[in-house]
Amino acid sequence: MKKIISVAFCLLIASLSLSSCGKKESEDAAGMQAEKESVKVLVAFFSYGGNTRKLAETAAQYTGGDLFRIETEKSYSEDYDKCLEETAREMEENARPALSSHVENMEAYDVVLLGYPIWWGCMPMAVNTFLEEYDFEGKIIAPFCTHGGSGLGSSEQDLKKLCPNAETFEGLAVYGSRADQAGEEMADWLEGLGLYGENQDREEEIQD
Secondary structure, eight states: OOOOOOOOOOHHHHHHHHHHHTHHHHHHHHHHHHHHOOOOEEEEEEOSSHHHHHHHHHHHHHHOOOEEOBBBSSSSSHHHHHHHHHHHHHHHHOOOOOOSSOOOTGOOSSEEEEEEEOBBTTTHHHHHHHHHHHHOOTOOEEEEEESSSSSSTTTHHHHHOOOTEEEOOOOOEEGGGGGGGOOHHHHHHHHHHHOOOOOOOOEEEEOO
């Protein structure tokens, strides 16, 4: 059974073992199939120059998930060097930038695909704000990022610290310069997670 679905079913199986002792096995199987079909995906992303947005849009297309952009109340400088100074200062202060966008129904999602650029070897502090705003207990989080050479940096470890009650999966790292050519990588990653749309035709859908 595919990875994401397998984890999602663990909670269901535990629940069934406690509450459905008198039910027939066929009813349990039907409930598990319904759970599989109802897994809901949120593709949440923070993007500065647009590269991470491209990956997020591809992920949403391939999974049928809902797309959500993490946005800050105060915009970062359009000058990249100044932006780096601003983000370095945020890291030194362990800041939590205020967000202007919010997910109104986070409880409705089972899986969160979380996208961000790697700044100074880790997630932007705005992503920390996002993660601390919601209760991810029992949810599955799988990160993806754009980077200039550092891969995922410390972001996977940071994610586990910020969301200890969530189930986290191995992330996908893509060079920012080739974000618009990463359809195959995204599809392979999602397929490994068991989230690639079963009706997707990769030959037609992937535009590299």
